[in-house]
Amino acid sequence: MEFVERSRELDILRGLYSGSATGRGRVALVSGPGATGKTELLRTFAEHVEAAGGLVLSAACSRAERLLPAAVMGQLFHSVPLPAETLRRVGAFVDPATTTAEGVADIGAVRGMCAELLDIARDRPLVLLVDDVEFADETTLQTLLYLQRRLTAAQILVVLTESPQPQPFNPEFRAELTRHACFCNIQLTPLSEEGVAELLAGWTDRDTAAALAPAYHRISGGNPLLLHALGQDRRVAGAVDGTEPVVGDQFGQAVLACLRRWDPAILEIAHGLALLGDLASPVLLGRLLASKPARVQWVLDALTTSGLLSGGRFRHPAARTAVLHDLAPDALAELHARAAELLHAEGAPASAIGGHLLAAGGLAEPWAITVLQESATHALAEDRVDDAVESLKLAHEMCDDAPRRAALTAMLADCRWRVNPAAVSQHLQSQRDALRAGHLSERHAVALLRYQLWHGHRQDAKETLRHLRDVRQRLDAATTAELAGCAEWLRLHFPVAFAELDAAPGFPSTATPTRSDGSLGPATPSLTAVLADGVTDEVIARAEQVLGSHLLVDVGLESALCALQTLVYADRMDRAVHWCDVLGAEAGARGATTWHAILSDVRSHIALRQGDLPLSERFAREALDALSPHNWGVAIGSPLSNLLLAKIGMDKLEEAEAQLKYVIPDAIRDTWFWPLYLRARGHLHLAGGRVHAALADFETCGQLATRWGLDLPTLLPWRGDLAQVYLRSGRPDRARGMVTEQLARPGAANARTRGISLRLLGSALDVKQRVETLRQAANLLQEAGDRFQLFLALAALSSAHHGRGEFNTSRVVARSATQLAKDIQAQALCRRLLPGNDPVGGDESDAAPEHEELSRLSDAEQRVATLAALGHTNREIGKKLYITVSTVEQHLTRVYRKLNVRRRTELSLGLPMDATGSGLLAVAPSGAERSWPQWESTAVQAS
Numbered sequence: 001m002e003f004v005e006r007s008r009e010l011d012i013l014r015g016l017y018s019g020s021a022t023g024r025g026r027v028a029l030v031s032g033p034g035a036t037g038k039t040e041l042l043r044t045f046a047e048h049v050e051a052a053g054g055l056v057l058s059a060a061c062s063r064a065e066r067l068l069p070a071a072v073m074g075q076l077f078h079s080v081p082l083p084a085e086t087l088r089r090v091g092a093f094v095d096p097a098t099t100t101a102e103g104v105a106d107i108g109a110v111r112g113m114c115a116e117l118l119d120i121a122r123d124r125p126l127v128l129l130v131d132d133v134e135f136a137d138e139t140t141l142q143t144l145l146y147l148q149r150r151l152t153a154a155q156i157l158v159v160l161t162e163s164p165q166p167q168p169f170n171p172e173f174r175a176e177l178t179r180h181a182c183f184c185n186i187q188l189t190p191l192s193e194e195g196v197a198e199l200l201a202g203w204t205d206r207d208t209a210a211a212l213a214p215a216y217h218r219i220s221g222g223n224p225l226l227l228h229a230l231g232q233d234r235r236v237a238g239a240v241d242g243t244e245p246v247v248g249d250q251f252g253q254a255v256l257a258c259l260r261r262w263d264p265a266i267l268e269i270a271h272g273l274a275l276l277g278d279l280a281s282p283v284l285l286g287r288l289l290a291s292k293p294a295r296v297q298w299v300l301d302a303l304t305t306s307g308l309l310s311g312g313r314f315r316h317p318a319a320r321t322a323v324l325h326d327l328a329p330d331a332l333a334e335l336h337a338r339a340a341e342l343l344h345a346e347g348a349p350a351s352a353i354g355g356h357l358l359a360a361g362g363l364a365e366p367w368a369i370t371v372l373q374e375s376a377t378h379a380l381a382e383d384r385v386d387d388a389v390e391s392l393k394l395a396h397e398m399c400d401d402a403p404r405r406a407a408l409t410a411m412l413a414d415c416r417w418r419v420n421p422a423a424v425s426q427h428l429q430s431q432r433d434a435l436r437a438g439h440l441s442e443r444h445a446v447a448l449l450r451y452q453l454w455h456g457h458r459q460d461a462k463e464t465l466r467h468l469r470d471v472r473q474r475l476d477a478a479t480t481a482e483l484a485g486c487a488e489w490l491r492l493h494f495p496v497a498f499a500e501l502d503a504a505p506g507f508p509s510t511a512t513p514t515r516s517d518g519s520l521g522p523a524t525p526s527l528t529a530v531l532a533d534g535v536t537d538e539v540i541a542r543a544e545q546v547l548g549s550h551l552l553v554d555v556g557l558e559s560a561l562c563a564l565q566t567l568v569y570a571d572r573m574d575r576a577v578h579w580c581d582v583l584g585a586e587a588g589a590r591g592a593t594t595w596h597a598i599l600s601d602v603r604s605h606i607a608l609r610q611g612d613l614p615l616s617e618r619f620a621r622e623a624l625d626a627l628s629p630h631n632w633g634v635a636i637g638s639p640l641s642n643l644l645l646a647k648i649g650m651d652k653l654e655e656a657e658a659q660l661k662y663v664i665p666d667a668i669r670d671t672w673f674w675p676l677y678l679r680a681r682g683h684l685h686l687a688g689g690r691v692h693a694a695l696a697d698f699e700t701c702g703q704l705a706t707r708w709g710l711d712l713p714t715l716l717p718w719r720g721d722l723a724q725v726y727l728r729s730g731r732p733d734r735a736r737g738m739v740t741e742q743l744a745r746p747g748a749a750n751a752r753t754r755g756i757s758l759r760l761l762g763s764a765l766d767v768k769q770r771v772e773t774l775r776q777a778a779n780l781l782q783e784a785g786d787r788f789q790l791f792l793a794l795a796a797l798s799s800a801h802h803g804r805g806e807f808n809t810s811r812v813v814a815r816s817a818t819q820l821a822k823d824i825q826a827q828a829l830c831r832r833l834l835p836g837n838d839p840v841g842g843d844e845s846d847a848a849p850e851h852e853e854l855s856r857l858s859d860a861e862q863r864v865a866t867l868a869a870l871g872h873t874n875r876e877i878g879k880k881l882y883i884t885v886s887t888v889e890q891h892l893t894r895v896y897r898k899l900n901v902r903r904r905t906e907l908s909l910g911l912p913m914d915a916t917g918s919g920l921l922a923v924a925p926s927g928a929e930r931s932w933p934q935w936e937s938t939a940v941q942a943s
Contacts, residue, residue, distance in 0.1 A: 006037055006041055006188075009030070009041055009186050009188065010041065010045060012028075012186055013048075013186075014045075016028055016157055016159075016184060017048075017125070017157050020125060020127075020151075020155050020156060021054070021155050023153050023154065023155050024151075024152075024182075025151025025153075025154040025156040025182060026151065026157050026158070026182045026183075026184060027144075027148050027151070027157075027158045027160070027177065027182055027183050027184070028157070028158070028159045028160070028184045028185075029133075029161075029162060029177065029178070029183070029185050029186070030042075030159065030160065030161045030162075030186045031162050031164070031186070031187050031188065032161075032163065032187060032188030032189065033164065033188075033189075033190070033223075033302060033303075033305045033306030033307075034163045034258050034261040034262050034306055035225035035226070035254075035257070035258040035261060035306065036188045036189065036190055036306060036307075037188060037224045038131065038161040038188055039131055040224065041161075041188070042058070042129045042131055042159065045127075045159065046058060046129060049125075049127045052125075053125070054124060054125040054126065055120065055124050055125070055126050055127065056079075056080070056127045056129060057076040057077065057079050057080060057127070057128050057129070058075075058076070058128075058131075059072045059073075059075030059076045059079065059129070060130075060132060061130065061131065061132040061133055061134070061140075062135050065135075066135055066136070067137065068137055069093075069094070069105075069106060069109070069137060069139050070093055070094045070106070070109055070113065070137065070139040070143070071137050071140070072136045072137060072140035073090075073093070073094060073113050073140050073143055077113075077116070082120070086116055086119075086120070089112065089116060090113060090116055092112070093108075093109035093113055093139075094109075105138045105139045106139055109139055109143075110139060110142045110143045110146050113143050114143055114146045114147045117147060118147075118150065118154055118156070121155050121156045124155075125155045125156075125157070126155065126156045126157070127156075127157045127158075127159065128144075128156065128157070128158045128159070129159050130144070130158070130159070130160045130161070131161050132161060132162065132163065132261075133161065133162050134163065134165055134170065136170075141173045144158060144160070145173065145177065148177065148180055148182065148183075149180070151182050152182075160177075162174075163261060163262060164302050164305075165262065165263045166263055166295055166298050166299055166302075189305070190220075190221050190222030190224075190305075190306065190307040191222035191224065191227070192217075193213050193214060193222075194213075195222060196217045196220070196222055196227060197209050197210050197212075197213035199227055200213060203231055211243045212243050212245070214243075215243055215244055215245050216230060216245050219245055219247065219251075219315055220307060221306070221307025221308060221309075221310065221315055223258065223307035223308065225254050225257065226255065226307065228254070229250040229251045229253065230245045230246070230247065230250075232250040233246045233248035233249070233250045233251055234246045236248060236250070247316060247318045248318075251316075251318055251322075252318055252319070252321065252322030253322070255308065255318075255319045255322045256322055256323070256326055258306065259323070265291070265295070266299050266302065266303070268289055269285060269289060269299040269300070270323050271323060271324070271327055271335065272288050272289050273285060273300070273309075273314070274320045274321075274323040274324045275288075275324065275335055275336065275339055275356075276339060277313075277320070278313070279343065279348060279352055280313075282294075282296040282300065284342065287342055288335070288338060288339060300312055332359065333359060333360050333361060334360075336356040336359035337356070337360035337363060339356045340353050340356035340363060340371075341365075343356065344371065349378075350370075350371045350374035350375045350378060351374075351375050351378040351379070353371045353375065354371055354372055354374075354375025354376070354379075354387075354391050355375075355387075357371060357372055357375075357391075357394065358372075358387075358390055358391060358394060362394050362397065362398050364398075368395075368398060369395045369398055369399050369404070372391045372392070372394055372398075373391070373392070373395050373408065373411070375388075375391045376388040376392045376411060376415070377411075379391065380415065383589075383590040383591050383592075385416075385419055385591060388415045389412060392408055392411050392412040392415065393412065395408050396408045396409060402434075402439050403434075403439040405439075406430075406431070406434035406439040406440050406444075407440075407444065409427050409430055409431060410434075410440065410441070410447065410448070412427065413447065413448075413451065414447060417447075417450075417451065418591075418592045418593065419591065419592070419593045419594060420593070420594075421451075421454060421455075421594055421631045421632075422455075422628070422631045422633075424451045425451075425455055427451075428448070428451060428452060428455070428457060428460070431448045432448070432460055432463070432464075435448065435464060435467060442468065442471055445467060445468055446468070449461055449464045449465060449468070449490070452464060453494045453497060453634075453671075454633040456633065456634050456665055456666070456667020456668070456670075456671075458494075458496065458667065461494070461497045462497055465497065488527055488562050489558040489559070489561050489562040489565070490558060492527065492528070492672055492710070493635075493671055493672040494670070494671050494672070495709070496670035496671070497670065527562050527565050527566045527569065530570045530747075531569055531712045531714050531746075532712060532746045532747055534747065534749065534750070535570040535571070535572075539566060540570055540575075542566075543562075543563040543564075543566040544575065544579075546559055546560065546562075546563040547560060547563045547579040547582075547583070548579075557595060557598065561598070563579070564576055564579060564580055564602055565602070567579070568602075568609065569714055569750075571750065571751060571752060571784060571785075573606060573609065573610055573785060576606050577603070580599055580602050580603045580606060581603070583595070583599050584596060584599040584600065593626055593627065594627065596626055597622075597623045597624075597627040597632075597639075598635070600619045600620075600622045600623035600626060600639075601619070601635075601638050601642065603619040604616045604617075604618075604619035604620040604622075604639060604642040604643070604646070605638070605642055607619060607646075608642055608645055608646060608788075609752065609786060610785055610787065611785075611786040611787030611788030611789055611790065611791070611824055612788075612824060613646045613649045613650050613824045613825055614646075614650070614824065614825050616642055616645070616646040617643060617646035617647060617650070619642075620642040620643035620646060623639040623642075624636075624639050624640070624643065629662055633665065633667075634667050634668040634671045634673055635671075635673055636662065636668070636673070637664065637668050637677035638673050638676055640659060640662060640664075640677055641673075641677050641679065641680035644659055644680035644683070644684055645683060647659070648684055649788050649824070649829065650824075650825045650828070650829070651687075651828035651829045653684070653687055653688060656684050656687075657684065664677065672708075674704065675701040675704045675705060675716055675718075676716075678698075678700055678701050679697065679701050679716065679718065679721060681697055682694040682695075682698045682721060683721070685697065686724060686725060686728065691725055691728055691729055694721075695722070695725045698718055698721040698722045698725060699722065701716060701718040701721070702718040702719065702722070711745065712745060712746060712747050713742045713745050713747065713748050714747040714750050714753050715747075717753065717756060717757075719738040719741050719745075720738065720739060720742055720756055720760050722734075722735075722738045723735040723736075723738040723739050723742075723760045723764065724760065726738065726764075727760070727764060732764040732765075733764075735760065735763075735764040736761060736765070739757050739760045739761040740761070742757050743757050743761075750784075751781075751783045751784040752780070752781065752786050752789070754780055755777045755778075755779075755780030755781035755783075755786070755789060755790075756777070756786075757777075758773050758774070758776050758777035758780065759777040759778075759789065759792060759793045759796060761773055761777075762774035762777055762796060762797075763796050767803040768804060770800035770803075771800045771801060771804065772871075774793060774796050774797040774800055775797060775870060775871065777793045777796075777797075778793040778794055778797060779870070781793050787824050788826065790820060791817050791820040791821050791824065791826060791830070794813055794814075794816050794820065795814075795817045795830065795833040795834055796833075797813050798813040798814040798817055798834055798835060799833070799834070799835045801813060802835035803835075814835070817833075818830055818834070856898040856899070857895060857898060857899075860881075861891050861895050861898075863881060864877055864881065864888055864891040864892060864895065865891075865892070865899075867880060867881070868895075868904050869904070874888045874892075
């Protein structure tokens, strides 16, 4: 007992002892809540008395011994060795084999034991220590009162301790005890923050103790028992950084030990308080536990005084948890059931009642199902999917109304879809039966369609589609909008399932994307319009409206995906990245694993179209790690294809081959995910030299795209893929034919698609005819912002110049390709594609003069010179750089002089590609008229 908060009380007792040693006996009552240090104070004081030569007799009272006559007096006389004769006389009054009625004392025993105590005190000062005197037997209490009246000339000090009780056991004893002049009361309270610091200083240095004290005091309320438990938890945890206490098992056990020292009613009310939590009030607790509110309030005040509560609530969640776990499972369930009924009668919100119903295992009351359903809705709004699932499962078990059971099952499937799509499979049969019986709402039927298609139940999906077609005229506005929002995306990815419905009268078709009005509603972005007819401001605006007007939970995921892909295929990559990241962050924050995985897949696809291979690989890996293959269903073909293409581009062929181990469900063959996967696998075959296998995969892609009415190069450039096979096989004429056909398809005017097509076409031309076509391809791909395809175009352009004997120009272009390859981690592929396997065109020492020549030009002169070297006229240069033709001519005059050239055709010989990205193609404009360095920084920032 070394802390300052108890030194005052110890000094008081020492003073009382000194007075009693001179023949002035005293009685001291130490009062305070449980576990505030009363017993420790007695122990420390006893050590002081013994050191001073006094005799200490001590006893601890308990409820179990209240009916044993003189049980506490027996403890006192036997606590130290006394003369045998004394013990023999006392033994006549203390018989452990007998009991007495409560409130009855043996007067003869009282007088006899008092005489023995006075006799012992004649020789040396005597101290009697009785802990928890409120539980003492009646004979002991009467003996202490009898002794008190005879202390005037005795060197005896009696020190008693008590804890407050809701119903005092011996009010007469306390009243009699306190009325005498020799009585002294000492009140103990929990430690202050300074007292906590003093206690902690016994465990650690003072600076650390001062830093820890506020947090320890906040959790323990200054209760010494709880403080020591926190110290034990910290020691068990080992080395701990920071000032936050470790709250473990010892703390929870200390909380229960503190409560059990009091009346059982206190523990019972603590159970109720832990159960009701923030809704607890004296009135509600009284109704829950059949106790009077005044009694409950007394208990709450006592627990607050002890440091266990603050503001009527447990100071730490661990305390509440420990108190709840103290109840037996059956008793706890019964208490939860009573709490649920009570809260429902009080009109508490469903979210407050639902947890009690779950813990109770439900109630056979109709209102309980409604409460559980509302509680699940509230849990979903707070992204507590597991709680929502449990509520709906219990409600479903309790419900015997078929339509309502169907609605509960639909809600349950929706919850599980968010985190575990595979778990929805168990509900598909019951949902289909409910649809046939007319018990499933149209909105839930739309969700059922999603699940059936995802898991490859094509025939069942067609049945659901027919149902939606038949009831389409009576759908409400919200359901119509939801159906419209997902129909276009579903039609694109599940064309076989939609084929029958598209041919049916009265059901609008968008399966063949040759019209721009294929959407089912005014808010639906027309992806097919972008693919077939090109980009319009109206379509982009509609896509942005869908993405900007709703949170992910408020709109069908398919609507968001359709809008995202509209932006992607419209080459609005910056906006697509923005919205994808916004929705992905929302999905991650809300714990919507399925949404997050799908959006990671979309982000991987966007990065692939931007030519950012490492980023595409990362997002594809993230998507596949978020959901198991079983959870991905048929859609696994999408992230797998992205991952394969990214790894192939970075020449990680062995890693790409390893991805083929994934088991692809058979149902994928009827979905758009199949040709996506086949195309990626075909490129892996081609990279590995398996030309015939690649040819088979690419031809299958073409057959499926044609059969499904989705033969669009922006969506699936299978003709270009075949052209690569023919080029590898030495058949450039077939390659040219494939590319020419591709360029004639709808949507082929898209910058990226046309750039890729021209790159392949240039590679299929005679070496003397390639340069101009490849230059056009490079400019288009620069505009589209696809760094990987631009790298391939530059590599082909470098080879073309090399084949024409223009070695310096080839070297300059090779430097641009090399820099790009380094940025996207395609160096291995770069080394194979560039002529002579020498991407830099020579030793590093050769680059110095070129850099020196380039440094002579200003930034403006470099931009003009580069565009001139690419073949642009002065007027075109002025338009791209927003300067006059006269200014262009002035810049060119200075460039000719500084580089010592006489004409435009010689410019490429003097323009190297330095490390900053200046030089060839450095200012080739994008759709937003941005220069290469600007585009590159934007892409890095977006990724």
